Amino acid sequence: MRKMDLLWLYIKVGLRNAKRHLGQSLMSVLGLTLGLFASLTILLYALHESQYDSYHPQADSVYRAAIDLPELDLGADGIAMTPDGLKDFLLNRGGRNIEAATQLLPADKFFDLYHNNYKVRGTELVAADADMMSVFSLPLLNGDSSRLAEPNTLLLSQSLATRLFGQTDVVGTQLRLDNDIPLTIIGVFDDLPDDTHLAFDSIVSMGTIRAHSPTMFRDMRGNNFYTYIRVADEAPLSDYAEAVSNVLSANMNVKVETFFQPLTSIHLQSKLLGELKPGGDASVVIMALALAFGLLLIACFNFINMTTAHASIRAKEVGVRKSNGASRQHLFWQFMVETALLVVLSTLLACALIELSLPMINRFLEVQLVLNSLYWWVVLGLTVLLTFAAGCYPALFIARFDISKALRGEDQLARLGHGGFRKVLVFVQSMLTVTLLVLTYVVSAQIDHIEAMDTGYQRQQVVLSQALEERALRGDFISVKQRLERLHGVASVSWGEQVPTMAFNDSLSNISVSGSAYQHFDMTPIVGVGYNYVETFGMSLLAGRDFSLDFSGDYYSADDDGEQGQAMGMIVTRSFARLAGFDEVRDAVGQHLYSEQLQGVIVGVIDDVIFRAMDTPAQPFILALGYQSQGRSRIAIKLEQTPNAAQLAQINQLLSAEFNLRDNTLTTLTAEFNRLHKQLRNQIVLLVLFTLLIVLLTLLGMLGLAKFSAERRIRELAIRRVIGASKFRLINLLSLDFIKVVALASVLAWPLAWWVSQRWLAGFAYSVEVAPVAFVLASVVTIVLSWITVSTISYFSTLMNPVDALKHD
DSSP: OOHHHHHHHHHHHHHHHHHHTHHHHHHHHHHHHHHHHHHHHHHHHHHHHHTTTTTSTTGGGEEEEEEEOTTSOOSSSOBSOBOTTHHHHHHHHHGGGEEEEEEEBOGGGTOOEEETTEEOTTOOEEEEOTTHHHHSOOOEEEEOGGGGGSSSEEEEEHHHHHHHHSSSOOTTOEEEETTTEEEEEEEEEOOOOSSOSOOOSEEEEHHHHHHHOGGGOOTTSOOOBEEEEEEOTTOOHHHHHHHHHHHHHHHHTSOOEEEEEEGGGHHHHOOOBTOSSOOOOHHHHHHHHHHHHHHHHHHHHHHHHHHHHTGGGGHHHHHHHHHTTOOHHHHHHHHHHHHHHHHHHHHHHHHHHHHHHHHHHHHHHTSOOOOOHHHHHHHHHHHHHHHHHHHHHHHHHHHTOOHHHHHHTOOOTTTTTHHHHHHHHHHHHHHHHHHHHHHHHHHHHHHHHHHHSOOSSOOTTEEEOOOEEHHHHHSSHHHHHHHHHTSTTEEEEEEESSOTTSOOOOEEOSBEETTOSSOOBOOEEEEEEOTTHHHHTTOOEEEEOOOOGGGGGGSOOBOTTOOBOSOEEEEEEHHHHHHTTOSSGGGGTTOEEEOSSOEEEEEEEEOOOOOSOTTSOOOOOEEEETOOOSSEEEEEEEESSSOOHHHHHHHHHHHHHHHTOSSOOOEEHHHHHHHHTHHHHHHHHHHHHHHHHHHHHHHHHHHHHHHHHHHHTHHHHHHHHHTTOOHHHHHHHHHHHHHHHHHHHHHHTHHHHHHHHHHHHTTOSSOOOOOHHHHHHHHHHHHHHHHHHHHHHHHHHTTSOHHHHHTTO
16 A cells, blocks of 8 residues: 555544544544643743844854943943943954944933924934944835934834834925934834843934034943944954953943953843943743743643553554554554554644734734744744654554453553553643743742832822933023922922933943941942932931932033032942941931032932832932932822822812823832733733643543543442442542642652752842742642542543443343
8 A cells, every 4th residue: 555545544434433433532622722822922022032133144143342340340240331432442452353343322311302392202212323224124114324424313113113103205305303303314223123222212323412412422431322233253252352451440430340241142131320221131932932842742641641541442443453464564553553643633723822812912012023934943842842752652552452452451551560650640740830830920920029128119199200301400490399299189399310220321430438337338329319319219218317408519411511519418228338438327417428420419229219110129229419410300299198180180270280291101119010010910810720720621631531531440430339339439549549649749749849949039139038938839739639530530430330330241
């Protein structure tokens, strides 16, 4: 018989058997479909995360320079931004080994775009030079990007151009920078894809910023610029890093270590301050892949278990085929084809589910997952792999049946050792279930810990404005503050260049404090703030006083040349006072603080504040009254109670009128805090869903095995009923074998669950202890659910009439 005819025969026999044993086939397909749906969804997410920035033509040759200050506790692995002079230094040092270099400046932190005298909200503006196109792929829809070498030029993304003008044919049109400097649009580029660490929708020429704000360009000092290089294969990056470190250390008066990050590794592996947008987490991706593997493993185990457990039903068929001359090889391929049919059907159903649910998944994860060609190759490979993984053992197992015993209807499962293998599979499934239940408990406890922990400030009842230009607050802000405070329910008003939940963006270097035994410590974050900042955010004042209008002389002042006048008022944290050598924090009050940039008098000490997210520890920092260096600030309004719509409308109306705002949006500090930890909440939702799915798959497999076990022992159960055994005793008899395995697996899973939980908690500066109750509870839930599943099948088996079970014997 030709191979194609034989294959077609295998397919027809497989379809016939699937129809004949429809219940078993549907259960197998359901288990595989659910397992594949979850696993392929996770794999799609993992592929998306691992492919960041790989679309650039020479992505493997592009690196980003970054720095670390090892003598200081930055709360991160370093800083993503570098001085502006680094680009030219690297080009001169590297010669032909550095093929191109470019720098990006996050200009939206300092400047705003204006259209028709209104600020364009929600833009992500960067400054760059024409060399940017030699490093990154940025397809233009129209225009000429080389004109970025000219001053007063601007590129817009397709979406921003459409939002502002309703079309993309806008070359030659003008916008304004800070409503002052005209910018000519020289081109429109395609929107950035989702899988990039870059984040911008408009690019202003670097020459514009240099002419408008020359003080931002400090050669080898400061760190406002992202520096990228494209190198030749043999470029000695370690030599460049050492040379840059030496120069920066000499210029910044602090030890600096420079390193280069491969472009394609930034999203998952970079844990630096000042990223253009939040990155991913390689450990989360690894855990997700492990979860996908576990789901697929359980689905595969269920298929193997149910196939081999029902093998006795087809024993006579195998015996007849062997007696008619069928070889083991033919039988093996017959059952492999049957497996392939079920796997392919399950894969098609899983892919259809993914296609239907993809928009919802994208909205929930806030990503743009796409079913690209790489994904379909993965699906094809996984289908082939799963066919062999799920089909080989059952096919070999059934093909080994003895002819004479098969024709006599004797049970061969015990002889071939399937009982032990079945127990191993149930054992592994139960271990995975307990591990995920423990992890779910730990993640939920960590979220509760974050929400209940004292961050050092009160986030309830605080309303925040959008970022306002620095010059907007240079006017008569005191009158605005007083008008706001006269509104019903407003307790206090202040402003800050940063408010809690935001990253620090400025620091002082070469600091000394009078009366301190420790002189010249470096790189301490500084935040420019307004009056009553401590009161507005409910920070705990340990010594001294808050900034107050009664002490207006504390406010920062400078002459036309930017030279500071009298020392301004400063408030420092407890850890800063301890770092300065003051055992009693009250001793720091009244001391003078000096740095290369500023000088001030410490008027108060507050308790430490976890300013950013809970995965970063509390840092020492300085609050400086009236100091503004970052171009924009946010107004904070503390209310006496939870804000209502009428209050928010009043506040919004006053701010919009005062600062000429259109579509002004207020937010709450609680919302900002929740946004910081949204990814963590998404993780618990996904973890719960996938844990429930694994529990469902485990119970589905156990259901099939319990049903088969009861069918095999139907005559034994009938005899026991005849001699007086109770239903409860029969139920426990059938359940005992399963419960023993599940109970042992539940206890042995504890070390694995503890290790996984500790690895996950290591990413937080403040984490919960893994409570013993988590392990006990997970084991009890697994054992109880298993007992209920097996007992339900056992119960229905005890309802049979003993006469019907014994009449054929």
